[in-house]
Amino acid sequence: MRDLLVMRSFLPKWRNCLRRARAPTAPTLSDWAGGTTTTPTGYAAWAATNATTGTAKDDFDGDGVSNGVEYVLGGSKTTNDSGKLPTITTSGGNLLFTFKRDQKSIDGATGVTIEVGSDMVTWPDSYTVGADGGGSSPEVTVVKGVPTGFDTITLSVAQAPGTTKFARLKVLVPSP
Numbered sequence: 001m002r003d004l005l006v007m008r009s010f011l012p013k014w015r016n017c018l019r020r021a022r023a024p025t026a027p028t029l030s031d032w033a034g035g036t037t038t039t040p041t042g043y044a045a046w047a048a049t050n051a052t053t054g055t056a057k058d059d060f061d062g063d064g065v066s067n068g069v070e071y072v073l074g075g076s077k078t079t080n081d082s083g084k085l086p087t088i089t090t091s092g093g094n095l096l097f098t099f100k101r102d103q104k105s106i107d108g109a110t111g112v113t114i115e116v117g118s119d120m121v122t123w124p125d126s127y128t129v130g131a132d133g134g135g136s137s138p139e140v141t142v143v144k145g146v147p148t149g150f151d152t153i154t155l156s157v158a159q160a161p162g163t164t165k166f167a168r169l170k171v172l173v174p175s176p
Contacts, residue, residue: 042109042110042173042174043068043071043107043109043110046104049077050076051077055067055175056068056172056173061077061081063079063080063081065085068110068172068173069169069171070084071102071171071173072102072112074102074105085099086098086099086169090159094156094158095156095159095165095167096154097154098152098155099153099169100147100152101150101151102150103144103151106151110171110173110174111170111171111172112129112170112172113126113128114129114170115127116157118164118165119166123168126170127155127157128140130142140155141153141154141155155167
């Protein structure tokens with residue numbers, strides 16, 4: 001309580017406010033912050049367990065999958081998540097880019113797009129993956145709950161013009 005008394009001597013007009021913020025026991029940081037604490041959510045909550053150092057672009061567990069992508073795909077630090085990476089196939093002259101998204105990664109702050117280009121340097125075409133089909137680009141199909149707890153996402157774009165197309169999954173997460 002000595003700190004509180006020192007603060008009162010420097011800030012006499014705040015005396016009543018400080019008195020109200022005082023807890024019956026020794027004050028904690030949350031008492032000084034107005035009685036609220038912040039619990040991480042979304043990517044920050046996932047990273048607190050699975051990527052305790054680094055950023056979303058890093059690969060904390062060394063499995064070849066960046067932390068941000070691993071979050072969207074439902075990975076963890078205890079497994080090799082390269083098997084969860086998107087697959088690319090062709091059907092009827094279309095390129096099909098498919099992956100399973102962990103529904104827990106639909107947090108309102110994480111952005112998911114699929115980028116397509118004819119080389120691995122420029123990505124001129126970008127397709128939004130929304131929480132459902134309505135929030136996605138028309139070329140993106142979202143099948144909710146398949147498998148349970150995940151959504152199956154498929155991008156279908158014409159292979160032409162040209163015979164070579166590349167696609168990549170781009171994930172943008174807020175900094176924890």
